Amino acid sequence: MTESFLPHMNGVTGSVLQILRHLERTGHQAHVVAPAAAGIPTSVSGAAIESIPSLALPGYRNVRVGTSPAHRVAASLRRFAPDVVHLASPFALGWRGVLAAERLDVAAVAAYQTDVAAYTERYGIAATTGFAQTHIARLHRRATLTLAPSSEAQSQLEQLGVDRLRRWGRGVDAERFHPTRRDLTMRRQWGADGDAVIGYVGRLAPEKQVEDLVAVQSVPGTRLVIVGDGPSRARLESLMPDAIFLGHLEGEALAAAMASFDVFVHPGESETFGQTLQEAHASGVPVVATGRGGPLDLVRMGVDGWLYRPGDLDDLRMRVADLAGDVRKRRAFGEAGFDAVQGRSWASICDQLLAHYEEAQTLKRVDTSLRARRVVRPEQSRPVVSMRWRRYVALGDSLTEGLCDPAPDGALRGWADRLALLLASRGGLHYANLAIRSKRVSDVCGYQLQRALELRPDLVSILIGANDLVKRRVDIPALAASLEDAVVQLREIGADVVLVTPFLPGRRAAGMYTSRFAAFATALAGIATRTGAILIDTDLHPTLGDRPHWGEDLVHLSSRGHRFLAYRVGEVLAVPHADALGLLDAALHEHEPIGTGLWWRRHALPWVWRRMQGRAAGDGRSAKHDGYVYLGRSSAARDVPVH
Incomplete structure (x- = not known):
């Protein structure tokens, strides 16, 4: 869907034509919706051109503005059944396009190309500048993904509150221009x-x-x-x-x-x-x-x-x-x-665009699966620069302690232990797990944090908050402020911090808490942005809520769930071949039985009884690894003092 097209030739039209040629060359089907104009073609590069009613832009009689309502645009899209809707320099027609894509539950990729707000100022109609900025922000926040052509354009959009921004430039015809x-x-x-x-x-x-x-x-x-x-x-x-x-x-x-x-x-x-x-x-x-x-x-x-x-x-x-x-x-x-410019051919630029299309489809599936709306939508975590961490400390509650993930000897494993083994494959690792079941944000930001600071780690993971969020009353801003202070202290000693957003099982009973978990996840995203922490946004992995990933108590991850989370974090931490190892691990455990158990007698009623008595499952328990244990083959590498 493009605001401008043939016969009017400009930067937007030129980009669309290059995209259509590339889609045809690479075997994809395309359909163009554009404002009607005298001389508009009926097809280009194998793509049908659907012209819609339009009006001439004042002062530019050759520039047309599409006037079709959103339901007509949606009907057009429904006939073609696209996988992705590309919005080229969206403003008027693009707004209807993004609404139509929402109706059809299709990913929309908005390519920002024209600074309309700046144009209104230059034309001496500054009264409309505020409206233009508001409209741009509203449109791009509704698109699944926004492509910014330059760093300054990306900064401008960020200041307007637009999220899910990616850089996508323009190609150059280096054969013609020579x-x-x-x-x-x-x-x-x-x-x-x-x-x-x-x-x-x-x-x-x-x-x-x-x-x-x-x-x-x-x-x-x-x-x-x-x-x-x-x-x-x-x-x-x-x-x-x-x-x-x-x-x-x-x-x-x-x-x-x-x-x-x-x-x-x-x-x-x-x-x-x-x-x-x-x-x-x-x-x-x-x-x-x-x-x-x-x-x-x-x-x-x-x-x-x-x-x-x-x-x-x-x-x-x-x-x-x-x-x-x-x-x-x-x-x-x-x-x-x-x-x-020799490396900026349109072929390479359009290949990048196809990758953005694929990412947008993934993000759209995530958005559709969310049970509560997020102020800041889940964002794909980018793999960090590959590093060899030598001292890793895990903070948290029962999930990080490893409940419902027993080892053959009966000891608890859990996602953090499994992640530590992945990290140790690079040549050895000193690992401490300070997590204790039933603990809350105040515990992580209290004695767990103090012990972690004493251990001087270079990597810390924090998965906490679920026990706070299911209380009768919760102050999410206060929880986030405490957690941010803890992250700042860890960053000040040079540690990389992995923040994992709490998550819920995919059960109807969990629905009453989804808005709280969504709000807390949004707060953690802000903490990660401000502190440089590494965010693992579990909303990007909706299958984590599936029944096979949960233990027989239905509130803790099963061994399968712990493995799944460990490998997802490993991918973001650039553990070599973490994705392939995860697939292999899943295949080896494909027929692992899922225990149902007598849930009420074994888990629900004891939990209610403890709450009535003001007790928690973690009372009186100590961390399973309060100091460092060494994971690796060679004792020669044990050169880190253990406190």
Whole structure:
């Protein structure tokens, strides 16, 4: 679903066309929904084009805005039955698209490409800027995944409260845009036999700030050439009477013009990416661009171009004059820019897009399985840089102690013990498990934390909170504040901290607590962001709630569940082959019996009796590993003092 399409050619349309070509080459089916316009094709690259009613955008009679209601868009999607809905630069039609995707329970990937809020300011209608920002935030928060083209665009979206952001740039046609396209005949037509050509390519509109080129039109020994068209053209021609205006160019003519420049200038401050900068670099032309937005990621200062201070036209003129007057520097910068874009083909960029589609489908399944809405949605945990930790301490309650996961000798194992064995496979590990059944956040943040600080670990895991969250009354902000203080103290001694969100069995009776667990998980996500802790968001693994993962008491993980959690954490901690080991382990235990037992007599009634007496199962118990035990083959590696 795209806000802009043929016959109107711009950055959004160009990206969509490249995506369609790649989908066709890789054997995928595509369907395009776009605003109707005179001359719109019925198919492109094997994809049917469905045009919907539209209106012309004021001031841009060639730009159309789709007007179909969400239910009609949903009907269109239902007929095609997509796996993923791609929203190209969504705003008006994109809003209806994201609502339609929700109705059909389909993943929606929103590609942020146009800074509409900045455009409203540039057009002098600042009263609508707040509305535009609110709408952008609302739309992208409803999309399953948002793709930001640059680091600054990603930062802007984060400030608006948009989550699930990924970086996805744009490819460049390095065969079309190439230094060999340089055309000396064209340069002579421009009257630039001995002059350096300063070039611009883009829409001639207020948001592009093309009028700033007035500052460079009189640089000695240069010619200013402007490629493009738009509502500002007449005014710009009067402002810059000595500049050469070529109008709209495309295809081979555009590539020849770009390669025939000596310096490419990009003055727009609201560019989320800056595709023409890549095309200039591919053409072997150095770039001078404003130090804001997309150019920050595309121009390397003093290597392949210059970034000037936004709004400082004297700095712009100085940077352009520097390159215009130095042939050797221009050549060096141009070669560096050419080298930089060679790995950014549209094929590789679109392969990245397909990976984002797959991730969005996974996240959509997670969102659908959630029983309570999250303020901050579950986010895929990125594997950390592979490290060899030498001292690991586990904090928590019965889940980390290992209840319902007996070893052959009757001792308790649990997910943390299993994770410790995975970590020890790298060459040995000192491991302590301070978890005790029935304990709460106050216990982890109290004596367990103090003992952990004494042990000076370099890795700590914390899985706690379930016993607090099932109490009659709970203060989630207070629990989170205590836990954050504990994480900060551990981080201050140099420890990596793994925070695991508490989880519930997939039973109807657990439903009364889902909103609490969701709120606590959101709080832990915030703690991880602020402290640099490693978050294991168990909502991303909805099968953890399945009956086979729970013991006969229905409140603790079974051996299968402990194994599952251990391998999921191992994957995030970049344990070699953790995913493959997990699959092998699961296959070996595929027919493991699931004990049902006399649940009420063995588990429920004793728990109720202890609560009535004000007791807990962990009263009087000590941690199973209050000090370090060494896991490994060689005693020579036991060089860490045990307290």
